[in-house]
Amino acid sequence: MNHLRKKVYVIAGYNTISLGTGRKEFHPKKPRPGLEHYIREAGQATLKIIGGGQKVDECVMGNFMAGRYNKQANLPGFFPMIDPELRYKPATRVEGACGSGGLAMTSAIRSILAETAEVVLTLGVEVQNTMKAVYGADVLAGAGWFQDRKKGHVHFFPGQFSDRAGAYYEKFGREKTRQAMARWYRQAIENARLCPTAQEYHNTTPNLEEVAMTEPNPRSFVAHLNVYDCSKVSDAASALAVVSEEGLKRTGLDPSQAVEIISWAQVEEDLTQPPPDPTELSTIKEAVKQALDRAGLTIDQIGTVETHDCFSIAAIMAVEAMGLAGRGEGPDFILAGHTSREGKIPFNTTGGLIGWGHPVGATGVHQAVTIWEQLTGNAGNAQISLTPERPYGMTVNMGGDDKTVVAIIYKRN
Amino acid sequence: MEYLTQFEKVAVLGAAGKMGSGILLLTAMEMTDQWLRDKNLQMELFAVDLSYDVLRGVVKYLKSQITKAAEKKTVWLRSVYEDREDLIENGEIIRQYVDDVLNRVTYTTHLSDIYNASLIFEAIKEDPKVKTEVLGMISKNSTQKPWFFTNTSSIPISFLDREARLQGKIIGFHFYNPPAVQKLVELIQGEQTESGLVEFARTFAKQLRKVVVSSNDKAGFIGNGHFMRDALFGLEQAQDLTDELTPSQAIWAVNRVTQDFLLRPMGIFQLIDYVGIDVVQYILEVMAPYFPDEQLMHEWLNRMLESGIRGGQFADGSQREGFLKYQKGRPVGVYDWETQTYLSVDDLATAVDPFLGSLPEPLNWKTVNFSSNKKEQLDRFFKQLATMDSKGALLAKAYGLQSKKIGIHLVDGGVAKQIEDVNRVLETGFYHAYGPVNEYFND
Numbered sequence: 001m002n003h004l005r006k007k008v009y010v011i012a013g014y015n016t017i018s019l020g021t022g023r024k025e026f027h028p029k030k031p032r033p034g035l036e037h038y039i040r041e042a043g044q045a046t047l048k049i050i051g052g053g054q055k056v057d058e059c060v061m062g063n064f065m066a067g068r069y070n071k072q073a074n075l076p077g078f079f080p081m082i083d084p085e086l087r088y089k090p091a092t093r094v095e096g097a098c099g100s101g102g103l104a105m106t107s108a109i110r111s112i113l114a115e116t117a118e119v120v121l122t123l124g125v126e127v128q129n130t131m132k133a134v135y136g137a138d139v140l141a142g143a144g145w146f147q148d149r150k151k152g153h154v155h156f157f158p159g160q161f162s163d164r165a166g167a168y169y170e171k172f173g174r175e176k177t178r179q180a181m182a183r184w185y186r187q188a189i190e191n192a193r194l195c196p197t198a199q200e201y202h203n204t205t206p207n208l209e210e211v212a213m214t215e216p217n218p219r220s221f222v223a224h225l226n227v228y229d230c231s232k233v234s235d236a237a238s239a240l241a242v243v244s245e246e247g248l249k250r251t252g253l254d255p256s257q258a259v260e261i262i263s264w265a266q267v268e269e270d271l272t273q274p275p276p277d278p279t280e281l282s283t284i285k286e287a288v289k290q291a292l293d294r295a296g297l298t299i300d301q302i303g304t305v306e307t308h309d310c311f312s313i314a315a316i317m318a319v320e321a322m323g324l325a326g327r328g329e330g331p332d333f334i335l336a337g338h339t340s341r342e343g344k345i346p347f348n349t350t351g352g353l354i355g356w357g358h359p360v361g362a363t364g365v366h367q368a369v370t371i372w373e374q375l376t377g378n379a380g381n382a383q384i385s386l387t388p389e390r391p392y393g394m395t396v397n398m399g400g401d402d403k404t405v406v407a408i409i410y411k412r413n
Numbered sequence: 414m415e416y417l418t419q420f421e422k423v424a425v426l427g428a429a430g431k432m433g434s435g436i437l438l439l440t441a442m443e444m445t446d447q448w449l450r451d452k453n454l455q456m457e458l459f460a461v462d463l464s465y466d467v468l469r470g471v472v473k474y475l476k477s478q479i480t481k482a483a484e485k486k487t488v489w490l491r492s493v494y495e496d497r498e499d500l501i502e503n504g505e506i507i508r509q510y511v512d513d514v515l516n517r518v519t520y521t522t523h524l525s526d527i528y529n530a531s532l533i534f535e536a537i538k539e540d541p542k543v544k545t546e547v548l549g550m551i552s553k554n555s556t557q558k559p560w561f562f563t564n565t566s567s568i569p570i571s572f573l574d575r576e577a578r579l580q581g582k583i584i585g586f587h588f589y590n591p592p593a594v595q596k597l598v599e600l601i602q603g604e605q606t607e608s609g610l611v612e613f614a615r616t617f618a619k620q621l622r623k624v625v626v627s628s629n630d631k632a633g634f635i636g637n638g639h640f641m642r643d644a645l646f647g648l649e650q651a652q653d654l655t656d657e658l659t660p661s662q663a664i665w666a667v668n669r670v671t672q673d674f675l676l677r678p679m680g681i682f683q684l685i686d687y688v689g690i691d692v693v694q695y696i697l698e699v700m701a702p703y704f705p706d707e708q709l710m711h712e713w714l715n716r717m718l719e720s721g722i723r724g725g726q727f728a729d730g731s732q733r734e735g736f737l738k739y740q741k742g743r744p745v746g747v748y749d750w751e752t753q754t755y756l757s758v759d760d761l762a763t764a765v766d767p768f769l770g771s772l773p774e775p776l777n778w779k780t781v782n783f784s785s786n787k788k789e790q791l792d793r794f795f796k797q798l799a800t801m802d803s804k805g806a807l808l809a810k811a812y813g814l815q816s817k818k819i820g821i822h823l824v825d826g827g828v829a830k831q832i833e834d835v836n837r838v839l840e841t842g843f844y845h846a847y848g849p850v851n852e853y854f855n856d
Contacts, residue, residue, distance in 0.1 A: 132484060134484045134487050134503050134507070135503060135504050137503055138502040138503050138504055141502070146501075149501050149502065150498065150501045153488075153491075154487040154488050154491055154503055218488075219488065219489075220488065221488075
C-alpha cells in the first residue's frame with residue numbers, strides 16, 4: 001500500500017481558549033458562549049490566515065457528544081455559518097469519542113490523498129460545561145461500552161483508568177508511579193502557564209508536585225487516582241487546514257508556515273472487550289509502531305510529542321507504549337526529566353490534556369495545532385527549540401479506553 | 414437497632430417553616446438512607462403544618478436540596494442501587510433517590526395524624542405558650558409516648574417539659590439556619606431529659622454530620638445568649654451615634670463597623686434582618702424574665718415593628734426589608750423613620766465612610782475565613798486595628814471587647830460550660846472567622 005501517494009501539509013492552526021474551572025473567565029453560574037461561538041471563532045481564525053472560505057474545498061469536524069452536551073446534531077451545518085463561502089461545499093462530522101479530533105485529521109488527510117480536495121478546513125469542538133460533572137460523566141461514559149456502564153463507576157472513565165493505575169501499582173510499584181504522576185502534573189501545569197489559551201494558564205499553585213501527591217479517596221472519587229491525575233472538563237475548539245502542495249500554493253502562504261504530515265496510523269480495538277493487559281496501552285503501541293514504520297523513523301528521532309494524557313497514568317503507559325521506556329520503566333523516564341520541556345523529548349509543551357484542557361472531540365485537532373506551532377515557531381512563550389537532526393513531531397490521540405487511536409508524524413518544512 | 418426503631422413514625426411540626434423544612438429534609442434523607450441499607454425497615458415521616466398551601470411549597474425546596482445532596486453522594490448511591498438493573502446512569506440514580514426521599518414524606522394539617530408517632534421534631538413559632546399547648550396536646554393524646562426534639566433557640570427545655578407534662582421525653586436540638594447547610598447543633602438537656610433520648614440525639618447528630626455543642630438549659634442558650642446581647646449592643650452603639658449622625662447614617666455606620674472592621678460575614682443590622690426583627694423581639698421577650706438584672710430590649714426594635722417592618726425572608730428565600738433594604742441579598746438602603754423610606758447606601762456612604770475612616774488593611778471576612786493562613790491574617794489585621802484611633806477603629810474595638818465580655822458572661826452565668834463552646838458556636842453557627850473570646854480585644 002502506498003501510504004502517502006502525495007504530500008500533505010498542515011497550516012494555519014488556531015486554538016480558542018480552553019474554558020472551564022481554572023480560567024478566570026469561568027464562572028459556573030454565569031452564562032457562557034455556546035457551541036456556535038467556538039466553531040465560529042476557530043473556523044474564522046483559520047480561514048483568515050488562508051484567505052477565506054473560497055480557498056476551501058471541503059470541511060470536517062470532530063466532535064464527541066454535542067447531541068447530549070448541547071442537544072445539537074447535524075454539526076456539518078455549522079460550517080456555512082463560519083463563512084458564507086462554505087455554503088454548498090461538502091462537510092462531514094466524525095466521531096470516535098476522545099479520538100474524534102484525530103479522526104477529523106485522518107478524514108481530512110484522506111480527502112487530500114483521494115484528490116477530492118486540495119484544502120480541507122479541519123475543526124474539532126466540544127462544549128462540556130453545560131452540565132454538572134456528575135451528569136457529564138454519564139455523557140463521557142458513552143466513550144465506553146454502554147453494557148459496562150451499570151457496573152462502572154460514578155465517574156466512569158476515571159474509574160476505568162483508576163483500575164488500570166491500580167493494576168500498574170501492583171505490578172510495578174506504587175510509590176514511584178505516584179511520584180511520576182505528580183511530576184507529570186507539575187510539567188503539565190508549568191507548560192500550560194506558558195500558553196495563554198490553556199485552561200491552567202492562570203494556575204499559581206506553588207507546590208504542584210506536593211498537591212498532586214494527595215492521597216486518592218475512593219469515598220469521594222476513585223480508588224487509585226486523585227483529581228490532579230485527571231484532565232478537566234473543557235469548552236474549546238481548535239482548527240487548521242490540511243492541504244496538498246497545490247492547496248498550499250492556493251493559500252499563498254510561505255511554505256515555512258506549513259508542516260508536512262509524513263505518516264499516520266489509525267487503529268481500532270474492540271469496544272466490547274476489556275484491555276488485554278490493563279498495564280499496557282496496546283492500541284497506542286500498535287498505532288505508534290505503524291506510524292513510525294511508515295515514516296521509516298525510530299522513536300528516538302522524534303523531537304516532540306503530544307500524547308493523550310487524559311489521566312497521568314495514561315501518559316506513563318503511553319511513554320512505554322511508544323518504546324521510550326521498558327514496561328514498568330515509564331515512571332523512571334518521566335522522573336529523570338526526559339519528558340520535560342528541556343528534556344530528551346519534550347511532551348505536551350502547552351500542557352496537554354491535563355494542563356491545556358480536554359475539550360473531548362477537539363483534542364486531536366488541538367494536538368496537531370500544538371505540533372504545528374512548535375515546528376513553525378508559532379508557539380510563543382511555550383516555544384521549544386528543536387534540533388535540525390530531529391525535526392519531527394508526533395501526536396497520539398486516543399478515543400475511549402485505548403480503543404480508537406490516531407498517531408500522526410509531522411516534519412518541519 | 415435501638416436507633417433505627419425510633420424512626421418508625423416520625424413527624425416534623427412546622428414543616429413548611431424555614432427551620433422546619435430544613436429539619437424535614439435532613440430527617441427524610443437520613444431515614445431514606447437507612448431504608449436503602451435495609452429495605453425491611455418500616456418508616457414513615459409526616460410533615461405537619463397549618464395549611465396544604467404552605468406544605469406544597471416545601472416540595473420544591475426538598476426536591477432541589479435532595480438533588481444537590483444526591484449529586485454529592487453518587488458514589489454511595491450507585492452502590493445502594495446496585496440491584497436496580499433499570500438504573501444505569503448517574504442521572505437516573507439521582508432521580509430515583511430524589512423520588513425515594515420525596516415519597517417518604519406524607520403531608521398533613523391534622524395533628525391527630527401523628528398521635529401514634531414515635532419521634533417528633535418541633536419547629537413551630539418561638540412562643541412558649543404556643544409550643545406548650547401543641548406539645549401538651551400531642552403528648553396527652555399520644556399512644557406512643559414519643560420523644561420530642563424541640564428546635565427552640567431560647568425557651569428552657571425544663572420549662573417546656575414541665576408545662577407540657579412531657580416527663581423528660583424532650584430534648585433541645587437547636588439547628589442553625591439553614592439546617593441543611595449549617596454544621597452546628599446546640600444540644601440542651603432539661604432537668605428530667607431521659608438519658609436514652611440524649612444518646613439517640615447524639616447518634617442522630619453524628620449521622621447528620623453535625624457539630625454538637627452542649628449548652629446548659631438557660632434561656633437563649635449559647636447562640637442567642639450571645640447574639641441577642643451582641644445585637645443590643647449594636648443598637649445602643651448606633652443610638653449613641655445619633656448625636657453625630659442621622660439615625661440612618663448611624664445604622665449604616667455600625668453595620669459597616671461590625672462587618673468590615675470586625676471581619677464578620679454580615680453586619681449586625683443585616684443579621685438582625687436575616688433572623689427577623691420580630692423573631693429577635695420574641696426571643697428577647699422569652700429571655701427577659703430569666704435575666705431580671707439585664708435590660709433585654711431596645712426601643713428601635715419596637716419602632717421598626719410598629720412601622721410594620723420585620724425582616725426575615727420571603728417565601729422564595731430572598732431577604733425581606735428590615736433595618737436595611739436588599740437587592741440580590743446585598744444591602745442597598747437603610748430605613749429612615751422620618752420619611753419612612755429607604756435611603757440609598759451609596760448616598761449614606763458619602764457621609765459615613767469619611768466618618769469611620771479606613772480599614773487597617775483591605776481584608777474581608779470571605780478572604781480571611783477561607784484562607785490557609787487565617788490566623789496570621791487576623792493577628793496582623795487586629796494588631797493594626799489596636800493602634801488606630803479613627804472613629805471606625807474605636808467603635809470596632811468597643812464592639813469586639815463587648816462581644817468578648819458577653820462570651821465570658823455566658824460561662825460565668827452558667828449558660829455555657831466553657832469558653833471553647835462559646836467560640837465554637839459563633840464560629841460554626843454564625844460563621845465567624847474567630848471566636849468572640851480572643852486576644853484581639855482587651856480593656
